[in-house]
Amino acid sequence: MRNGAKRFLSLITALTAACALMAAPAAAATDASGQVTATVRLPAKAANGATGSGSAALLPLKSLYAPQDIGKAPTVTVNTSGVNGVRVEVPVVNKGPGIVAVLVRADGTGRLIKNTLPTQEGIAVRVNSGDTIRILDNRKPFEDIVEHWAADAVDFVSSRELFNGTGPNAFSPDAAMTRGMLMTVLARYEDVDTEGGGPWYEKGAAWAVDKGLSDGTRLDDNITREQLATIMYRYAILKGGLSGGGASLSGFADADRVSGWAADAMSWAVGAGLIKGTTPTRLDPQGSATRAQVAAIITRYAELA
Numbered sequence: 563m564r565n566g567a568k569r570f571l572s573l574i575t576a577l578t579a580a581c582a583l584m585a586a587p588a589a590a591a592t593d594a595s596g597q598v599t600a601t602v603r604l605p606a607k608a609a610n611g612a613t614g615s616g617s618a619a620l621l622p623l624k625s626l627y628a629p630q631d632i633g634k635a636p637t638v639t640v641n642t643s644g645v646n647g648v649r650v651e652v653p654v655v656n657k658g659p660g661i662v663a664v665l666v667r668a669d670g671t672g673r674l675i676k677n678t679l680p681t682q683e684g685i686a687v688r689v690n691s692g693d694t695i696r697i698l699d700n701r702k703p704f705e706d707i708v709e710h711w712a713a714d715a716v717d718f719v720s721s722r723e724l725f726n727g728t729g730p731n732a733f734s735p736d737a738a739m740t741r742g743m744l745m746t747v748l749a750r751y752e753d754v755d756t757e758g759g760g761p762w763y764e765k766g767a768a769w770a771v772d773k774g775l776s777d778g779t780r781l782d783d784n785i786t787r788e789q790l791a792t793i794m795y796r797y798a799i800l801k802g803g804l805s806g807g808g809a810s811l812s813g814f815a816d817a818d819r820v821s822g823w824a825a826d827a828m829s830w831a832v833g834a835g836l837i838k839g840t841t842p843t844r845l846d847p848q849g850s851a852t853r854a855q856v857a858a859i860i861t862r863y864a865e866l867a
Contacts, residue, residue, distance in 0.1 A: 590623065598626060598636040609645035609691075618651040618686040625653040625684065628661045628699040632672065635664070635696040646690040652697060654684030659718040659861075660701030663687040666694040674700070676722045676751055677864060704733040712854035715861040724750050725857060735854035742781035744790065744856060745770035748797055751860070773800055788824035788847040790856065791837055794863065795827035803867050809833030814845040821847070836862050 590600035602621045604612075612619040626636040642648045654661055659680050664672040675695070679686045687695065700721035707713045716733055719725045724747045728734040746756050746766030759765040763781055771778040775796045785793075798804040808829030811817035820828050828847060831837040836859050840846045 595634065597634050599638075600636070601639045601641070603641040604643060604645075604648065604650070606643035606645060609642040609648045612648050612650070613645060616649070618649040618681065620651045620683060621653070623653055625655045626697050627655045628697045630699045630701070632664065632696060632698055635698045637666070637694060637696050639692070639694040640689045642689065642691040644691050647688055648691075649686055649688050651681050651686045652684050652695075654697060656699060657681075657684045658701075659714045660699055660721040661685050662698050662700045662721055663695040664698055666696060672696065673753070674723060676724070676753065677867065678722070679865060680718075702727060702733075703731050705731045707733050707735055710735050710854065712858050715858040716854065718861045718864070719747070719857045722751075724860065725853070733853065735857070736852050738784040738850040739790075739853050739856045740781065741776070741783055741785045741789065742767055743853075744785055744793060745776055745781070747856070747860060748775065748793070773797075775800070784850040785856075786848050787837065787845070787851050787855075788821055788828055790851045790859065791831040791847075792824050792827040794836060794859065795830050798830075798863075801867065804830070807833060811845065813843065814839055815843045816845055816847070819847050820845070831859075834862075834866060836866075 590598055592598050600623055602623065604619055608619050621638070621640070623638070626638075629635055638652060640650055652663070657680060661680065661684065662678045663675045663685060665675055666672055675687050677688070685697070689695065701717050702720045704716065704720070704727060707716045710716070712735055716725070716735060720727070720733065725733070728737065742761070742763030746763045749756050749766035749769040752769070754765065754769050756765045761781070767776070767778050767781055770776045770793075775793050795804070808826060809832045811820065811829060811832060824847065828837070828845070832845075840849070
């Protein structure tokens, strides 16, 4: 076979393989109110490829607008050719950390998908074949995070209903975080129903004790940064996501103030990029963690998980 014919055959083979990986164009419809309903099919090769690589398969949709009214939210059904746990990327016009996906259950009710992640194009979310999701702008109207360094992280955690506000339009980002608050946040991240406890943190604390994250004491105390690192370290072990070695803390002038029981956890948290110094040379391990700092750490953890 001549070289030209060989190159042509190779090109055809490559194009055929690429087509097998491409998602079928979405079948989308817009009703009289402007609400979009779309169905997308991913071939098995594309679905398996995304699952195997850990990357997200971009859905072939025009960018969707995410409203704050769930009743008007665009609806997308994703057929992944029988492959479950596929990470897909949904293009969104008004993308940002406050945009979330809501899984539509068979009975029509919704479940907010806590590990919805913001991406360059919109959001990434893991779905099973046949799942239907709605795309929602779930940002809260907190007036005290405008221009705050942790504004995006606060949008992330509050839009996923992990944190509540401290008032109708207030988050209090620089207020201290308590031990009970952190346990409740992590319980909510695991879709535990934390409503209706004796003290408001009762159910979250019970979950944390049951999972070995805490001894359940001093729940109203402010949580220190080394206690925070330790609970996050235990949580990462619980989730099976603890990887990589810890970082040396020698660059921090107050590294010797890290308690012995917290040393491994603090080293891991710094190495994973979860906890940063309060200054380039100060770790402040026994200082109280603020709500903004914890929001940032939970956001960073979600991005790593």
